[in-house]
Amino acid sequence: MTPSKLFALVQYPLPHHLLSRLVGRLADCRVTAVKNLAIRAFIRRFRVDMSEAQQPESSAYPSFNEFFTRPLKEGARPLGQGVVSPADGTLSQFGAIAQGRLVQAKGHEFTIGDLLGGDDSTAARYRHGSFATVYLSPRDYHRVHMPLTGTLREVVYVPGRLFSVNHATTQHVSGLFARNERLVCHFDTEHGPMVMVLVGAMIVAGIETVWAGQIAPLPRHAVQRLGFDTPITLKKGAEMGRFKLGSTVVMAFADSLDFDTLEAGGKVQMGQRLGETSGEAHAAD
CATH class of the missing domain: 2.70.70 (Glucose Permease (Domain IIA))
Structure with missing residues (x-):
């Protein structure tokens, strides 16, 4: 069995909604030390390019969710035709x-x-x-x-x-x-x-x-x-x-x-x- 198939199979019995809601509560945490640690770790782990963000300073976001849904600088994504x-x-x-x-x-x-x-x-x-x-x-x-x-x-x-x-x-x-x-x-x-x-x-x-x-x-x-x-x-x-x-x-x-x-x-x-x-x-x- 391939690792990808095993990853898919183990998801079936998991309490999807419960896990997601718990993560949601944690992502809304506004305790400065906790949210800053989570944001910095996420940026390192996924190599997030903060230079495109309207607010590039990671500690300026009140919560992880607000960091995650951050807006980009104006003009960062020009519109193509069609x-x-x-x-x-x-x-x-x-x-x-x-x-x-x-x-x-x-x-x-x-x-x-x-x-x-x-x-x-x-x-x-x-x-x-x-x-x-x-x-x-x-x-x-x-x-x-x-x-x-x-x-x-x-x-x-x-x-x-x-x-x-x-x-x-x-x-x-x-x-x-x-x-x-x-x-x-x-x-x-x-x-x-x-x-x-x-x-x-x-x-x-x-x-x-x-x-x-x-x-x-x-x-x-x-x-x-x-x-x-x-x-x-x-x-x-x-x-x-x-x-x-x-x-x-x-x-x-x-x-x-x-x-x-x-x-x-x-x-x-x-x-x-x-x-x-x-x-x-x-x-x-």
Whole structure:
């Protein structure tokens, strides 16, 4: 048995939510000596580049969570043309949604319906569209931004497990992103519907949005739909949410996307061009 498979298997019996909430409490600690020690150790362990941060002095952060979700200096992530990456991280997988199925890793797929919490009627819009998955490692910048300008239509909280979402686990846990707790954010864009799914993971203390603060986790273990009386429009490149510790963003487009020459498993930065919708490509002809 490979180490990666063993790592995946030992996660099944663990109390995912209990561990994550305990870590969340520790990450919110504001005792100066404790939080400074944790932040400095984290920077050393993961070689975090603090020169990009708006506040490069690690001791200035009131808590580990505020350090972890730190903003970057203005202009640190210029926006490319077309559809851009929503976050810093690894472009795990991307491509066409074939008959409603997305690739998780070699030999593992999941359906768009399962990802969206069993909403098959909404999932039908994406059956012939495109998707991209970005994994945010612990050392990455952890705010999530808009790949296109969009108007928020609905947010759906889907409860689930909290498996790790690193490379080892995606290789061995089937349907991982459709099993973990997640926040499904539906947007209307000028290129049609777009959905951004913020996937929770082991020891992720919470998922925040710019329109409602921390949403996940919610106390009720049932699918919950959150509507809005006033439309919320977010410009391309604007922040839309953040993770308290590393996780994954899966985005899907009803329109097909013509991806640039990219490599699955390669690094991307927030704002980096990923490609353009087929409508944009046709308009340029």
